[in-house]
Amino acid sequence: MFIEERKFEYWMNRLVSHFETVNRKIDKLSNTENKINDEVLLDNQDLCLLLKVSKRTLQRFRSSGKLPYKRIGKKTYYLESDVHEFIQNGFSKK
Known part of the structure; x- marks a missing residue:
């Protein structure tokens, strides 16, 4: 199976962006104190x-x-x- 380089980079960037968003949310939740x-x-x-x-x-x-x-x-x-x-x-x- 062959994936075009542009498509691969596009999906990898989306994936990294999603991970960064999840990581920010986890950090925000873990740092909150009542x-x-x-x-x-x-x-x-x-x-x-x-x-x-x-x-x-x-x-x-x-x-x-x-x-x-x-x-x-x-x-x-x-x-x-x-x-x-x-x-x-x-x-x-x-």
Whole structure:
């Protein structure tokens, strides 16, 4: 099978252009952080991994008032500064 050089270059340029577009979209998605007033918001999964605790333990911290949180839609978020303060105060104290 033989492909004309111009057609080959045309399709290769389209393919490269498409890959570049996809790459830009992936970079944009991976670099986005949830922020409110220039402060990073952490979700349950982020905080579970950070503190090495379960979702139920986070629920206990929230219910006891030890860990401030925000609800946006049906998702729970924690301000990074609140998490730092919570850690400094010793989150394991009950």
